[in-house]
Each structure stands twice: as C-alpha cells, then as structure tokens.
Amino acid sequence: MRKYFITGLLILVPLAITAWVLNLVISTMDQSLLLVPGSTKPSVWFGHLVPPLSSIPGLGTVLTVLIVFFTGLLTNNLVGNYVVKLWEKLLQRIPIVNSLYSSVKQVSDTLFSPSGNAFRKAVLVPYPHQNSWTIAFLTGVPGGDAANHLVGDYVSVYVPTTPNPTSGFFLMMKRSDVVELDMSVDAALKYIVSMGVVAPAEVVAVPAPAAKE
Known part of the structure; x- marks a missing residue:
C-alpha cells in the first residue's frame, strides 16, 4: 500500500502544483467577473449543479487520499506507465507548462521517490x-x-x-x-x-564490551 501511495504522489504532486499555479493566474483574471451584474453571473445560472455533498467537512480529504492511492495503483502497470508517458509528452509540448511541470517533477521525484537521496x-x-x-x-x-x-x-x-x-x-x-x-x-x-515540545525517545548508549585479557 505504501508503494502505491508514493507512486501516486510522484504522479499527482507535479500535476497538482502545476494546476495550482495555472489556477492562481486564471482566478486572478477571473476577477473581472465582479463587474458582471449579479443576475447574469455564472454562479446564478449554474449554481444548482453544485452537489450538496461538497458541504460535508472532511469529504474532500478522504477523496484526495483515495485519488492519490488509486492513481499509484493504476500507474504500477504497463498500461498506466504508458498513459503517464503520453501525458508527460503532451505537457512537454506546452511552452509555459513544460518548464513549470519539469521543475516541480524533479523536486517531487527527489523528495518522494524511494530511490532518492533527499532527507535520508x-x-x-x-x-x-x-x-x-x-x-x-x-x-x-x-x-x-x-x-x-x-x-x-x-x-x-x-x-x-x-x-x-x-x-x-x-x-x-x-x-x-x-x-x-x-x-x-x-x-x-x-x-x-512541535517546536521542540515532542522530543524523540532518548537513545541509550550501549557500553562497549571490555577487552579480554
């Protein structure tokens, strides 16, 4: 299970950060919607499509964990690896997304990959x-x-x-x-x-055995 979860992180973390940056830029530009009269805003026309389950606290966290796990599970086979490679080739063809995704992926591979050397x-x-x-x-x-x-x-x-x-x-x-x-x-x-509050267990030094005469 741990293997699948880490694999899911390696796939989703670069995508999530790339999407987050792009969403930040797009949402900033979407501020122009504030100029639209209230009766004609998209939220008024399409607000009924939002499911009421989105108001349940913690549901998004559970869903995120499940998505990460099943992503790792699906990509640990030939078909999943092939789809991931196609997806990465597609992202590499997009000018701005290419540099952003590549940088984030290098960092995430170093941090989360079991073969990496980060934080060892x-x-x-x-x-x-x-x-x-x-x-x-x-x-x-x-x-x-x-x-x-x-x-x-x-x-x-x-x-x-x-x-x-x-x-x-x-x-x-x-x-x-x-x-x-x-x-x-x-x-x-x-x-x-914990800012030093939760101290690790003390390591008791084992004395070296006395040399035999």
Missing part, C-alpha cells in the same frame, strides 16, 4: 551561528560550479523552519561541522514541527 539522514548543524545548533537534513553534496569554489569536504543540508518545515534554507557546510544523529527522519520532523 537527520543531522545537527551550527545555525545561525557557531554557538547555536539546529536539526537539519542531509540532502547530498554540492554540485555544479559551486563545488569548484569549495575547498575541502562539504555536504549539502536543508535547514527547515518551524513549525512549517516546507520552508527553510539550503546550506553547504563542511562535513566536519555536521553531526549525524541517531534519529529517524520522521522523528526529526515531529521534533521540528
């Missing part, structure tokens, strides 16, 4: 100064031209903000300044979101 390790880093520490996530190593200007062994880390970890800072730090934690990524995220 929780670490402790000095931030925002040497006498203050915060939890971050190891995301890889510097690449591109940035790596050519860094002398020594550096790693890439993501420092999330609290209580919203979806925003944060990308830092390139010396590996010697990064302390790996014996803490799962899920536990670290809970710790960050």
